[in-house]
Amino acid sequence: MKKALAAEFIGTFWLVLGGCGSAVLAAAFPQLGIGLLGVSLAFGLTVLTMAYAVGPVSGGHFNPAVSVGLWVGGRFPAASLLPYVIAQVAGAVAAGGVLALIATGKPGFDLVASGFASNGYGEHSPGGYSLLAALVAEVVLTALFILIILGTTAKRAATAMAPMAIGLALTLIHLISIPVTNTSVNPARSTGVALFVGGWAIEQLWLFWVAPVVGGALGALLYRVTLDEENSRA
Template sequence: MQVKQFQPDSAQLRSLEDKPQPLAAEFLGTLLLVFFAVGAAVLAGEYIGTLGIALAFGFTLLALAYSIGPISGAHVNPAVTLGMLLARRIDLEMAVKYWIAQIVGGIAGAALLFLVAKQVPGLQTSETFGSNGFGDRSALHINAAGAFIAELVLTFLLVYVVLAVTHKVAVVGFDGLPIGIALATIHLIGIPVTGTSVNPARSIGPAIFAGGAALTQLWMFIVAPLVGGALAAVVHSITHPQPNTQPAKEPDVG
């Protein structure tokens, strides 16, 4: 039996912009990504290791791609939304609404995770709490320049894959599979480097509750992913045709 996937056309996407569902989906999706994936690092990192944390991020995003992808696109990441904006798949007004929903969702997810973590005797949350960092806050003690380049390149891969496997805003069919695999792979590389952000909303929430150096270094994990996302959109426009933004060429009947 073939399951029909919902893929909204341009008119349907425009109609969704006036409804609360996409924003609610982005809020909820980012909340769940932070709670479960960052939670894997905070609550279970000692037991599951780097591989387990990476898989938690990848599997959570994969699940979200299938559950809210047809509603909002399952961006759950301001860098992905920026890529979509530069690829002209959403307009600026909708992008700003997505960014707000994602950041608020990330903070809410971190708040719920913080509430759970505080019930665990002896669990350290101050200046750690799944936040990102460089220098002495990096397992490899990478410097700021190296952290910036790493976050830029890692985010580039994520946003490039999202743009390459999707044709509109929505995630449908098997689109979610390469996106989830990409995020898991990114974390396998990035966790010892910076803890892996590639997502400003994912970084902002935990940093607020970690405090200290997590907040003073937060700028890196906002700026670098956004630059990586923008670069991915530019490169994607060169390597891939853009049927969603360019009119179809009239057939030559002469």
């Protein structure tokens, strides 16, 4: 268990440092040209690379919503759920701290004013989207993300390619929802940067726990009811 928790800490650390770091450090400079596509790819690549690197040790969740989804989907023991979530959040917060240290090395950089890649709705949504729009986007996209994870890691699937499919799915999710919420689908990722912004980011953080966790559970239930041949007698 200790090695699995270490793997989850490291994997989530890399996700936040790589994904949020690309948004905070690179996307802030238009001349570098990474934009929406670059940030989306960065998040997908963090999951893809760590799924191959430490996935064999912990399963490569790096996300409380994924752990909940795998538990609901019958692929993960309940006893490991809380330790995994704690390790994921700790990794995300550690990455947020490292990213804050790097970002504030630029004279004049303001963590609060920059938003620090935090997730938000209403006036804090990149595109000004409402609470309802943010809720729907986060629930639906997380549900489909979990369905993809369960499908690509099923016994009948080509599981060696699963990290590629999962990483590309996360990239697509970001392409869809960065304008809406700055894309969470991961409560640890949201927490890891919101703590350094405070104020509105903390006040709105509840949504980015509730929606991904609900979406993860719904995605797992959808998979079990419609697609899961391993647990089906039909």
